[in-house]
Amino acid sequence: MNVLDVRDLSKYFDLHHTGRRIPAFARLNLALQAGEFVLISGPNGVGKSTLLRTLYRTCRPTGGQALYRSALGEIDLAAAADVDISLLRRREIGMVSQFLRPRPRVSALDLVAEPLLDEGQPDAHDRAAALLSDFGLKPDLWAAYPSTFSGGEQQKVNLARALIRPARLLLLDEPTASLDAPARSALRARLAQLKAGGTALLGVFHHPEDMAGLIDRDLPLTPPPA
Numbered sequence: 588m589n590v591l592d593v594r595d596l597s598k599y600f601d602l603h604h605t606g607r608r609i610p611a612f613a614r615l616n617l618a619l620q621a622g623e624f625v626l627i628s629g630p631n632g633v634g635k636s637t638l639l640r641t642l643y644r645t646c647r648p649t650g651g652q653a654l655y656r657s658a659l660g661e662i663d664l665a666a667a668a669d670v671d672i673s674l675l676r677r678r679e680i681g682m683v684s685q686f687l688r689p690r691p692r693v694s695a696l697d698l699v700a701e702p703l704l705d706e707g708q709p710d711a712h713d714r715a716a717a718l719l720s721d722f723g724l725k726p727d728l729w730a731a732y733p734s735t736f737s738g739g740e741q742q743k744v745n746l747a748r749a750l751i752r753p754a755r756l757l758l759l760d761e762p763t764a765s766l767d768a769p770a771r772s773a774l775r776a777r778l779a780q781l782k783a784g785g786t787a788l789l790g791v792f793h794h795p796e797d798m799a800g801l802i803d804r805d806l807p808l809t810p811p812p813a
């Protein structure tokens with residue numbers, strides 16, 4: 588059964604100050620099954636990030652449907668109420684971007700453990716420590732505040748936080764940017780584990796060869812008509 592059925596999904600940005608319409612993608616179709624890993628590819632500016640943001644609903648689509656089969660039933664991500672989207676983000680749909688949003692006076696370990704603490708899981712900190720160790724963040728930094736970390740260190744915290752809980756649908760926007768080789772292979776191992784557990788994955792990768800053997804299909808985007 589498909590986790591996601593995208594039908595004729597389009598996104599145009601209306602620039603009100605110039606009266607221009609910028610196309611991101613148009614009439615896109617995609618079916619994604621549980622445990623499937625689809626790579627979104629294409630040149631710069633073709634709408635890859637916008638597609639992920641539209642599915643995560645940081646962006647509203649201009650038209651079409653994105654039918655997501657949640658544990659609670661089918662919901663159109665293109666039209667769902669914000670409150671339902673928030674619930675899905677907490678429980679089922681994950682998004683990994685290139686940037687961490689550090690919070691003042693929250694340590695790296697607490698930031699990573701938080702999604703499990705919210706669920707009342709008693710081993711949250713142990714699991715957070717294990718994941719930070721897998722991604723190669725030095726233990727000296729676990730109690731420190733990530734706002735002072737390097738780009739690669741912040742990204743390790745970002746990945747650990749986003750991947751600590753299994754999602755049914757995981758959206759990945761260039762998650763390997765700024766990661767060293769050991770962290771890239773730790774990411775690959777974690778994604779393999781999630782895929783084997785049935786997570787559907789859709790992502791954009793700077794170096795898709797890092798994910799060789801895991802990616803099932805390629806979805807090449809082409810520029811839509813202006």
Ligand SMILES: Nc1ncnc2c1ncn2[C@@H]1O[C@H](COP(=O)(O)OP(=O)(O)OP(=O)(O)O)[C@@H](O)[C@H]1O
Nearest residue numbers: 600609610611629630631632633634635636637638
């Ligand atoms: N908030 C916005 N307002 C107006 N135009 C936008 C906005 N966000 C993206 N765009 C435009 O939409 C198009 C697609 O952008 P997007 O970032 O999705 O491309 P991409 O394929 O991810 O590019 P890259 O490979 O460079 O990361 C671009 O022409 C971009 O300028």
